[in-house]
Amino acid sequence: MFRRTFWFTTGVAAGVWATTKVNRKLNQLTPESLAAQAADRAVLAGRRIKVFALDVREGMADREAALKDALGLSAAPAQDRKQLPAQRGRAQLTQNYLYNHPKAGNEDH
Secondary structure, eight states: OHHHHHHHHHHHHHHHHHHHHHHHHHHHSSSHHHHHHHHHHHHHHHHEEEEEEHHHHHHHHHHHHHHHHHHHHOOOTTTTTOOOOOOHHHHHHHHHHHHHOOOTSTTTT
């Protein structure tokens, strides 16, 4: 009698354990769960790429500074640098183009 009770209890426990395991796995494989897992992995990959890009940028700056030091180059002071001309608007660029290219506005060419 004790053997039967033991094996019955063992079977019930194994059944409950297996059912719980299968239900958990099925819940992980639902479309919503898969989408959430994919989103989490995409966010993690994005963070890793960002950290990598920042490391590369920092390494580039360090290497550029080392090369400038090795070559004896130094950045010119800000007041000695020439300023770029002011940005022109689209209307001014179009007007300059039409003025410098007489055939540009002429449809008869």
